[in-house]
Amino acid sequence: MPIDATQPYDDQNIFAKILRGEIPATRLYEDAYAIxxxxxxxxxxxxxxxxxxxxxxxxxxxxxxxxxxxxxGFVRAVGKVARDAGLVAPGYRLLANTGLDSHQEVPHLHVHIFAGRPLGPLLAR
Incomplete structure (x- = not known):
């Protein structure tokens, strides 16, 4: 369900739980600013x-x-993740949803990195 990005931060969201180690995730990258x-x-x-x-x-x-x-630090982390994954050539797409109209589902900033096939002008629904 999309969330209202103007609401206060909810420290019970899934990404907050991943950050605290309460939910496992395969960490591909981690530094002082991002995972x-x-x-x-x-x-x-x-x-x-x-x-x-x-x-x-x-x-x-x-x-x-x-x-x-x-x-x-966050912007540099996004770029490093893409470079380390070998995505610069032939290319990749970044997506960061904000709020209801974009269908943001988790109330914690997150950037999607998509790659591995021609993505076309927009992502399919």
Whole structure:
């Protein structure tokens, strides 16, 4: 169910539980600012999620409240995950949903990295 990204951070969301180690995830990458792991319901042959370690609901939330170090660290982590996975050539897509109209389902900022096949102009529904 889509969430309202203007609501306060819910520390019981699935990604908060992954960050705390309460729910297992195969960590493909981790640093001081972010972790990355495969999506449990992949929409492409490669589908990786990258989440910040800070309690941010959405991209808007991180950009408004995050420190310069958190913002830069998160953006750099997303790029490193894509490079380390060998996705720069032939290419990949980033997607970060924010709020109800985008169908954001987890109230913790996360970037989807899609790759592994021609993705077309938009993702299929």
């Amino acid at each position: 990355a792991f495969p999506d449990i319901a992949p929409q492409a042959p490669t589908h990786i999620l990258v989440i910040p370690k800070g309690a941010y609901v959405s991209w808007d939330d991180l950009s408004a409240r995050g420190s310069d170090a958190e913002i830069a």
